[in-house]
Each structure stands twice: as structure tokens, then as C-alpha cells.
Amino acid sequence: xxxxxxxxxxxxxxxxxxxxxxxxxxxxxxxxxxxxxxxxxxxxxxxxxxxxxxxxxxxxxxxxxxxxxxxxxxxxxxxxxxxxxxxxxxxxxxxxxxxxxxxxxxxxxxxx
Amino acid sequence: xxxxxxxxxxxxxxxxxxxxxxxxxxxxxxxxxxxxxxxxxxxxxxxxxxxxxxxxxxxxxxxxxxxxxxxxxxxxxxxxxxxxxxxxxxxxxxxxxxxxxxxxxxxxxxxxxx
Numbered sequence: 001x002x003x004x005x006x007x008x009x010x011x012x013x014x015x016x017x018x019x020x021x022x023x024x025x026x027x028x029x030x031x032x033x034x035x036x037x038x039x040x041x042x043x044x045x046x047x048x049x050x051x052x053x054x055x056x057x058x059x060x061x062x063x064x065x066x067x068x069x070x071x072x073x074x075x076x077x078x079x080x081x082x083x084x085x086x087x088x089x090x091x092x093x094x095x096x097x098x099x100x101x102x103x104x105x106x107x108x109x110x111x112x
Numbered sequence: 113x114x115x116x117x118x119x120x121x122x123x124x125x126x127x128x129x130x131x132x133x134x135x136x137x138x139x140x141x142x143x144x145x146x147x148x149x150x151x152x153x154x155x156x157x158x159x160x161x162x163x164x165x166x167x168x169x170x171x172x173x174x175x176x177x178x179x180x181x182x183x184x185x186x187x188x189x190x191x192x193x194x195x196x197x198x199x200x201x202x203x204x205x206x207x208x209x210x211x212x213x214x215x216x217x218x219x220x221x222x223x224x225x226x
Contacts, residue, residue: 004154034214043202043219089154093215097162098208099145099170100215102154 002027002094006103013080014111021075021106023090028068034100035064035075036089044089048075080110114138116218118203124224125193133188133221135203143208144186145215146170146178148199155202161186162208193225 003026013019023033032051036044048064050057050073057064063076077084087107091100119134137144142163147155157170161180175197177189186205190197203218 036217041222044217046214046216049214091155091215097145097157097160097168097170098143098206098213098215099157099160100147100155100204102156104152104154 002101004101004103006106010107012109017080019077021088023073025071028071030092033073034091038087082110082112085110118218122222129193130191135186136184137205141205141207143206145204146188147202195225198225
């Protein structure tokens with residue numbers, strides 16, 4: 001059974017710092033990995049989808065990397081801003097229904 | 113193009129009451145999902161559907177039922193609500209053929225059972 005872990009559970013940084021969020025998964029036979037952002041009391045916003053054949057995917061100040069062999073993905077946020085404060089979730093699809101298995105998330109606070 | 117919409121946004125139920133959470137998508141996606149999110153936890157799959165008329169159980173189906181009569185709609189029914197069903201419920205959809213494609217989520221329904 002696929003398990004997804006995100007460390008740390010919470011992170012607080014000053015504005016302007018570059019930061020890395022970590023995601024690990026137990027079954028390396030994944031098709032893709034999706035990073036989401038969740039604001040308090042809100043739904044999930046898809047940030048990046050990185051296919052298993054890709055090593056990196058970029059969107060603006062966000063860069064996601066994927067290392068299937070080691071079962072790891074990282075989300076790099078450049079020049080962090082207070083507006084980046086949110087919970088970041090990673091998820092991988094599995095099963096015949098392609099349902100997502102989620103990590104518990106990293107709660108990011110960017111201090112002005 | 114509204115994406116995935118859910119109603120209601122909030123609901124308070126008494127123990128033993130029933131309700132239906134509505135989910136609609138306008139992207140012609142064949143796959144639809146219901147997840148629940150408990151505080152500090154990731155999302156867990158309740159039920160899913162791979163197309164109209166086809167549904168199946170996920171990881172935590174007890175106390176819930178679903179139907180899929182159309183491509184667009186995937187309602188989740190709670191019978192005999194219990195405090196353990198207090199959670200945030202998310203509906204999602206994706207287009208699946210031979211690949212594993214991006215899932216799109218609705219804004220969620222926050223349910224409290226007292």
C-alpha cells in the first residue's frame with residue numbers, strides 16, 4: 001500500500017527566503033506526483049503535476065523535482081512571500097481508480 | 113467553465129439525520145471521487161466512479177452511499193449521521209483513459225454532526 005509522508009509538518013520562515021518542502025513515497029512505481037496548495041478553510045488548488053518521466057516541473061517561483069528511485073519529491077519556493085502562507089500537500093495516484101494518496105501536508109508560514 | 117462545484121458549503125446535522133452532498137463537474141471528466149479530510153490529516157478516499165452507472169468503495173466507505181446517473185453529477189449520501197462523520201468533504205474529477213491525469217478539486221463542504 002502506498003504511503004506518502006511530508007516533513008516537516010510545519011515551517012516558519014522570514015519573507016524573501018528560498019525554501020524546500022519534502023515529500024516521500026514508499027512505492028516508487030508512480031505515474032506522476034501532484035503538489036497542491038490549501039488555504040485555511042478552503043479547497044485544494046493544484047500547483048504542479050510532474051510526470052514520472054520528468055525530473056522537474058516549473059511554474060513561476062515554484063519548482064518541483066521528482067526522484068522516483070529514491071521515492072522523493074521536493075517543492076522549491078523561491079523568494080517566499082507572506083501570500084505563500086498555506087498548507088502544501090503532495091499526492092500520488094494509485095489503484096485502478098487512479099485515486100490520490102495524500103501526505104499530511106506542510107503548513108508554511110512566511111513572516112513579513 | 114465552473115470546474116468542480118459542491119453544495120452546500122457548510123452544514124450542521126444532528127446525530128441520526130441524513131443529507132446529500134452535491135457535486136457537479138462541467139469538464140466532461142469520467143472519473144469522479146469523494147474524499148474526506150480530518151484536521152491535521154491528509155485526504156482519504158470514500159467512494160469513486162469511473163463513469164456513469166459505475167461506482168466503487170474507497171478506503172473509508174462506511175456510513176456513506178453514492179450514485180452516478182450522469183457524467184456531470186456525483187452526489188454523496190450520508191445516512192444516520194454520526195459525530196465521526198464531522199469532516200470536510202471534497203469532490204474531485206479527472207479525465208482518465210490510459211494515463212493518470214491531473215485531478216481537480218471542488219471547494220469542499222464543511223460538515224459538523226452534533
